[in-house]
Amino acid sequence: MKRVYNFSAGPAVLPLSVLERARDEMIDYRGSGMSVMEMSHRSKDYMAIIEAAEAGLRELMGIDEAYAVLFLQGGASLQFSMIPMNLITDPATQSADYVMTGSWSEKAYSEAKKIFADVRVAASSKNVNYSRIPTQEELTLNPNAAYVHITSNNTIFGTEYPYLPDTGAVPLVADASSNILSRPVDVAKYGMIYAGAQKNLGPSGVTVVIVRKELLGRKANLPSMLDYQALAKEGSMLNTPPTYAIYILGLVLDWVKEQGGVAEMEQRNIRKAGKLYAAIDASGFYLCPTEPVSRSRMNVPFTLAKPELTDAFLAGAKAAGLVTLKGHRSVGGMRASIYNAMPEAGIDALIAFMQEFERTNG
Numbered sequence: 001m002k003r004v005y006n007f008s009a010g011p012a013v014l015p016l017s018v019l020e021r022a023r024d025e026m027i028d029y030r031g032s033g034m035s036v037m038e039m040s041h042r043s044k045d046y047m048a049i050i051e052a053a054e055a056g057l058r059e060l061m062g063i064d065e066a067y068a069v070l071f072l073q074g075g076a077s078l079q080f081s082m083i084p085m086n087l088i089t090d091p092a093t094q095s096a097d098y099v100m101t102g103s104w105s106e107k108a109y110s111e112a113k114k115i116f117a118d119v120r121v122a123a124s125s126k127n128v129n130y131s132r133i134p135t136q137e138e139l140t141l142n143p144n145a146a147y148v149h150i151t152s153n154n155t156i157f158g159t160e161y162p163y164l165p166d167t168g169a170v171p172l173v174a175d176a177s178s179n180i181l182s183r184p185v186d187v188a189k190y191g192m193i194y195a196g197a198q199k200n201l202g203p204s205g206v207t208v209v210i211v212r213k214e215l216l217g218r219k220a221n222l223p224s225m226l227d228y229q230a231l232a233k234e235g236s237m238l239n240t241p242p243t244y245a246i247y248i249l250g251l252v253l254d255w256v257k258e259q260g261g262v263a264e265m266e267q268r269n270i271r272k273a274g275k276l277y278a279a280i281d282a283s284g285f286y287l288c289p290t291e292p293v294s295r296s297r298m299n300v301p302f303t304l305a306k307p308e309l310t311d312a313f314l315a316g317a318k319a320a321g322l323v324t325l326k327g328h329r330s331v332g333g334m335r336a337s338i339y340n341a342m343p344e345a346g347i348d349a350l351i352a353f354m355q356e357f358e359r360t361n362g
């Protein structure tokens with residue numbers, strides 16, 4: 001068996017022990033005589049899987065009964081439309097505020113605009129190619145907004161909120177696709193948190209929505225599949241849920257718990273990201289485009305002082321078993337996505353390769 005260090009932004013590396021357990025349970029799930037893929041979503045065995053996944057997430061993140069936890073399809077991208085549909089209750093008097101910190105914020109904003117034209121930009125760092133997160137003082141918030149939308153970690157640009165925005169009485173809605181479970185969060189401070197699973201939670205195909213129940217059911221006549229209230233009422237089973245993806249997500253949650261929970265993930269992520277940024281900053285050969293205080297612990301972009309060597313860097317890294325390091329076209333260079341499941345040894349191997357490449361090409 002050959003495993004590489006996979007720095008993909010998503011779908012991304014999963015813990016090896018999760019894959020091994022899924023392999024062992026693939027054909028005969030715990031004596032049921034069938035694969036999880038073959039089970040009715042309403043069977044006793046499957047109900048136990050989805051209930052354990054919800055309970056596991058509630059425990060790890062400290063989510064109380066004031067919040068619904070949903071497992072949906074359509075990716076984080078469908079949430080860009082469902083959020084304004086469900087949360088802007090009176091478009092004549094209400095707007096929503098969007099903080100623009102990268103491509104995913106832009107997409108969230110432009111999808112919201114298709115639902116209601118009057119959505120506002122509360123702040124943006126586009127003028128500096130999204131290399132920093134606007135500060136609290138820079139947010140121009142509308143106290144009558146239905147919600148404030150942020151992207152808590154910007155997968156492409158490699159920035160992350162170093163603070164929790166204070167939105168007063170207006171519910172805060174966070175796209176946490178690329179940093180959920182990477183650090184403790186106080187869920188009670190949010191109206192809603194959502195995340196596509198394919199970075200820190202599991203495989204693609206399932207999207208987690210954590211939403212304060214009092215925000216639900218305020219809008220009549222939404223299509224059922226787009227209505228949080230209707231989905232919550234049926235325990236995410238208004239139709240057939242993505243059963244296998246939820247099963248793997250449950251295994252990932254078990255793994256996080258075994259490792260010591262979200263607080264332990266945070267300690268590891270501080271160490272892993274800290275090492276990588278320190279290696280970049282210590283060299284004039286590698287450059288990091290992001291403002292230090294806004295740097296992401298999950299996605300680390302870096303470029304070469306000699307950009308003509310980028311292809312050689314990527315080819316050499318691949319030969320050394322360090323793959324999917326090519327940066328997004330809007331930033332260029334490289335991007336190392338170092339989610340929870342990336343072992344520290346992967347960071348050490350990357351740093352060793354970077355130092356060797358600098359020694360031979362610097």
Ligand SMILES: Cc1ncc(COP(=O)(O)O)c(C=O)c1O
Nearest residue numbers: 075076077104155175177178196
């Ligand atoms: C921050 C963020 N939001 C949204 C998305 C889109 O997610 P999906 O592909 O699940 O729709 C991504 C995907 O990479 C992302 O990184």
